[in-house]
Amino acid sequence: MGTPELTVDCKRNPSPIERFGARYLLKAAKNPPVTLILSNGEAIGGAGVAPVVRLRLRRRDAVFRLLLDPVVCFGDLYSREELEVEGDLTRFLEHMYRLGVDRGFGLLPTLRAIFQRLRVDNEVLTRHYDLGNDFYRLWLDRAMQYSCAYYSTPGSDLDQAQTAKMDHICRKLRLAPGERVIEAGCGWGGLAVHMARRYGVRVIAYNISSRQLRFAHRQAARLGLSDQVEFVQDDYRNIRGECDALVSVGMLEHVGKERYSTLGGVIDRCLTDRGRGLIHSIGRVKPAATNIWINKRIFQGVHAPSLQEVMAILEPWSFAVLDIENLRPHYVKTLEAWLQRFEAIQDRIVADHGPQFFRAWRLYLCGSLAAFRVGDLQLYQVLFSRPQCDRFPLTRGSVYTDFQT
Amino acid sequence: MGTPELTVDCKRNPSPIERFGARYLLKAAKNPPVTLILSNGEAIGGAGVAPVVRLRLRRRDAVFRLLLDPVVCFGDLYSREELEVEGDLTRFLEHMYRLGVDRGFGLLPTLRAIFQRLRVDNEVLTRHYDLGNDFYRLWLDRAMQYSCAYYSTPGSDLDQAQTAKMDHICRKLRLAPGERVIEAGCGWGGLAVHMARRYGVRVIAYNISSRQLRFAHRQAARLGLSDQVEFVQDDYRNIRGECDALVSVGMLEHVGKERYSTLGGVIDRCLTDRGRGLIHSIGRVKPAATNIWINKRIFQGVHAPSLQEVMAILEPWSFAVLDIENLRPHYVKTLEAWLQRFEAIQDRIVADHGPQFFRAWRLYLCGSLAAFRVGDLQLYQVLFSRPQCDRFPLTRGSVYTDFQT
Numbered sequence: 150m151g152t153p154e155l156t157v158d159c160k161r162n163p164s165p166i167e168r169f170g171a172r173y174l175l176k177a178a179k180n181p182p183v184t185l186i187l188s189n190g191e192a193i194g195g196a197g198v199a200p201v202v203r204l205r206l207r208r209r210d211a212v213f214r215l216l217l218d219p220v221v222c223f224g225d226l227y228s229r230e231e232l233e234v235e236g237d238l239t240r241f242l243e244h245m246y247r248l249g250v251d252r253g254f255g256l257l258p259t260l261r262a263i264f265q266r267l268r269v270d271n272e273v274l275t276r277h278y279d280l281g282n283d284f285y286r287l288w289l290d291r292a293m294q295y296s297c298a299y300y301s302t303p304g305s306d307l308d309q310a311q312t313a314k315m316d317h318i319c320r321k322l323r324l325a326p327g328e329r330v331i332e333a334g335c336g337w338g339g340l341a342v343h344m345a346r347r348y349g350v351r352v353i354a355y356n357i358s359s360r361q362l363r364f365a366h367r368q369a370a371r372l373g374l375s376d377q378v379e380f381v382q383d384d385y386r387n388i389r390g391e392c393d394a395l396v397s398v399g400m401l402e403h404v405g406k407e408r409y410s411t412l413g414g415v416i417d418r419c420l421t422d423r424g425r426g427l428i429h430s431i432g433r434v435k436p437a438a439t440n441i442w443i444n445k446r447i448f449q450g451v452h453a454p455s456l457q458e459v460m461a462i463l464e465p466w467s468f469a470v471l472d473i474e475n476l477r478p479h480y481v482k483t484l485e486a487w488l489q490r491f492e493a494i495q496d497r498i499v500a501d502h503g504p505q506f507f508r509a510w511r512l513y514l515c516g517s518l519a520a521f522r523v524g525d526l527q528l529y530q531v532l533f534s535r536p537q538c539d540r541f542p543l544t545r546g547s548v549y550t551d552f553q554t
Numbered sequence: 555m556g557t558p559e560l561t562v563d564c565k566r567n568p569s570p571i572e573r574f575g576a577r578y579l580l581k582a583a584k585n586p587p588v589t590l591i592l593s594n595g596e597a598i599g600g601a602g603v604a605p606v607v608r609l610r611l612r613r614r615d616a617v618f619r620l621l622l623d624p625v626v627c628f629g630d631l632y633s634r635e636e637l638e639v640e641g642d643l644t645r646f647l648e649h650m651y652r653l654g655v656d657r658g659f660g661l662l663p664t665l666r667a668i669f670q671r672l673r674v675d676n677e678v679l680t681r682h683y684d685l686g687n688d689f690y691r692l693w694l695d696r697a698m699q700y701s702c703a704y705y706s707t708p709g710s711d712l713d714q715a716q717t718a719k720m721d722h723i724c725r726k727l728r729l730a731p732g733e734r735v736i737e738a739g740c741g742w743g744g745l746a747v748h749m750a751r752r753y754g755v756r757v758i759a760y761n762i763s764s765r766q767l768r769f770a771h772r773q774a775a776r777l778g779l780s781d782q783v784e785f786v787q788d789d790y791r792n793i794r795g796e797c798d799a800l801v802s803v804g805m806l807e808h809v810g811k812e813r814y815s816t817l818g819g820v821i822d823r824c825l826t827d828r829g830r831g832l833i834h835s836i837g838r839v840k841p842a843a844t845n846i847w848i849n850k851r852i853f854q855g856v857h858a859p860s861l862q863e864v865m866a867i868l869e870p871w872s873f874a875v876l877d878i879e880n881l882r883p884h885y886v887k888t889l890e891a892w893l894q895r896f897e898a899i900q901d902r903i904v905a906d907h908g909p910q911f912f913r914a915w916r917l918y919l920c921g922s923l924a925a926f927r928v929g930d931l932q933l934y935q936v937l938f939s940r941p942q943c944d945r946f947p948l949t950r951g952s953v954y955t956d957f958q959t
Contacts, residue, residue, distance in 0.1 A: 529875075
């Protein structure tokens with residue numbers, strides 16, 4: 150990518166106020182190991198510490214934008230090539246997350262925190278998932294799993310780890326042939342098809358994205374599973390019917406936390422007395438808002454809940470948690486794999502969606518990787534049942550030992 | 555046990571009001587499968603359903619006492635042989651718990667719910683644990699574990715299952731030789747000694763009961779572990795020092811929930827950056843008060859928290875939950891074993907502590923068994939660390955496979 154024209158207006162010396170602003174910005178950001186290169190090439194900061202990256206600003210007002218709304222403007226400046234990160238973007242973001250800078254300062258974030266009410270808007274959501282099956286097919290695994298994989302053996306590649314993830318979920322749920330499974334938020338149908346094919350269950354899978362569902366439908370038909378897997382284009386709130394197991398992978402992030410009890414009610418309505426449920430979701434160690442740039446530009450309305458928040462789904466309906474597993478290190482590996490694949494097809498994505506889209510998505514993937522690495526994000530698998538369920542063996546050993554599909 | 559004298563005054567016909575009261579009692583208790591035998595031998599209720607038990611009342615005012623404060627008076631009447639349960643006591647209690655009768659009605663419970671503030675009183679606690687080491691030795695396992703065992707293999711006896719429990723905890727924590735472990739609430743020191751002996755760690759174990767600590771001290775000395783295990787008579791709030799692992803088994807039940815964040819702060823103060831913690835506690839699927847009779851007569855100030863409540867320990871201090879396992883079915887088996895052993899030594903306990911003590915404890919054990927069977931109580935093992943801990947392998951498989959001590 151060439152240097153865009155707007156660097157032309159950066160030849161002059163920075164005004165004293167730009168220099169002062171840059172110094173204040175670094176201080177407000179808790180003096181990260183960063184050198185700021187102002188629009189005229191002057192370097193600010195990074196003294197005393199070995200800088201992890203150099204941030205080259207290509208607009209004279211970049212400093213002021215970053216002061217006003219650091220997280221959103223960083224993302225936007227980076228996407229538009231008006232800010233360049235010279236060095237390891239992910240490592241830089243890890244430093245910023247460790248410092249807590251992603252929610253710390255700036256005028257607009259403060260105002261936003263006071264006034265903002267985030268809404269989950271199905272239209273916005275479908276926009277993300279309807280980016281095009283071809284786009285996701287370029288860098289996801291074969292089963293099109295847009296969620297954390299499970300690296301059950303050290304040398305697994307992404308395809309193996311995503312298959313292992315699906316098996317891990319099925320084994321935790323102890324699916325038996327002929328059982329009825331409801332999937333809430335089925336993406337491209339990879340898990341629904343896998344459950345039907347490998348575990349002999351009947352699946353009804355819900356999703357609101359028509360593009361994803363068309364893909365899922367074709368996959369099921371191709372494998373002769375159309376009788377066993379039904380795909381329904383609808384919201385989780387409209388799930389009906391009775392099931393032996395309910396599974397939801399990567400949907401909770403899109404359910405506003407004010408609707409957690411509603412989600413619990415849907416599960417309660419569907420699950421038999423001996424039924425089991427599993428929710429797989431990104432989460433946090435304590436409640437916190439989503440990175441505001443991600444929320445604005447990539448994935449509107451997402452929320453990664455703490456476990457205390459997750460319990461608001463289950464406790465009102467007296468579900469017993471049987472098992473919670475934290476797969477955070479697996480999301481680090483998953484994101485490393487995605488990022489590698491994504492960067493390898495840069496030319497194709499730039500050609501299809503433009504350079505700004507590529508850079509925004511690269512920042513989103515690097516930022517997510519950084520957040521999982523430093524523990525800002527976690528990944529919870531929550532297995533639950535009615536309070537006196539006797540469907541499970543005494544130990545979890547069989548999940549790890551006597552596996553056959 | 556002979557019929558006590560007070561049946562003498564029960565020969566008259568019941569007054570209409572006693573009969574009316576008995577009918578009202580059964581109705582208020584949601585018509586359980588029970589026949590009430592009034593003081594004159596007249597049977598009330600149980601029509602239409604096969605009664606699970608006959609409750610024989612041996613005082614004329616028993617009906618009114620049960621109406622006033624059903625749970626406390628049932629326990630007290632039963633303990634004093636003024637009420638006899640003819641049939642399976644545990645099965646009867648299971649029915650009552652399923653009906654939710656243990657918190658449903660009665661005048662006093664309602665008033666109590668309004669006015670009561672439960673306090674955790676160390677004096678009351680030590681009274682329970684200081685009942686005498688000899689008493690507990692009669693029916694607990696060899697390692698004196700007064701908490702849920704772990705039946706890792708189907709044929710395990712209580713001793714094996716308690717050893718397996720200790721190993722399960724140590725393996726989850728991945729204890730390595732030379733590490734420093736703090737135990738909060740160590741009982742008779744069984745786990746502290748086991749960790750030192752089998753895993754080569756150095757343990758500082760806290761407890762407030764002097765009798766238990768004397769026992770623990772002797773055990774450690776007998777095994778030549780006095781250099782490796784230090785027992786401290788103090789409250790968890792006074793725990794000091796740094797450790798690689800912190801473990802607490804069966805203590806959380808005695809920490810008032812208003813002090814959960816304080817407990818979290820103690821853990822935060824002690825645990826290194828790579829440290830791990832494990833809390834093993836009775837819990838519930840949703841917040842609820844402790845059975846009031848148990849709270850008054852057996853175990854004052856106990857509280858079995860829901861997971862949402864448990865998270866109040868960890869979230870304020872940004873601990874990441876790595877693993878939660880629900881061992882409810884194991885507590886059913888543990889209590890069955892305790893009850894069997896306890897009943898087998900009835901004569902000895904009656905001789906040492908009197909018949910009322912025996913009956914009260916039998917009711918406590920049967921009631922706990924019933925509560926775990928119907929899912930009114932659960933058992934959570936919560937493993938946690940700092941948010942980005944990298945001390946653990948990618949899967950939990952090694953907990954189940956490559957075990958050696």
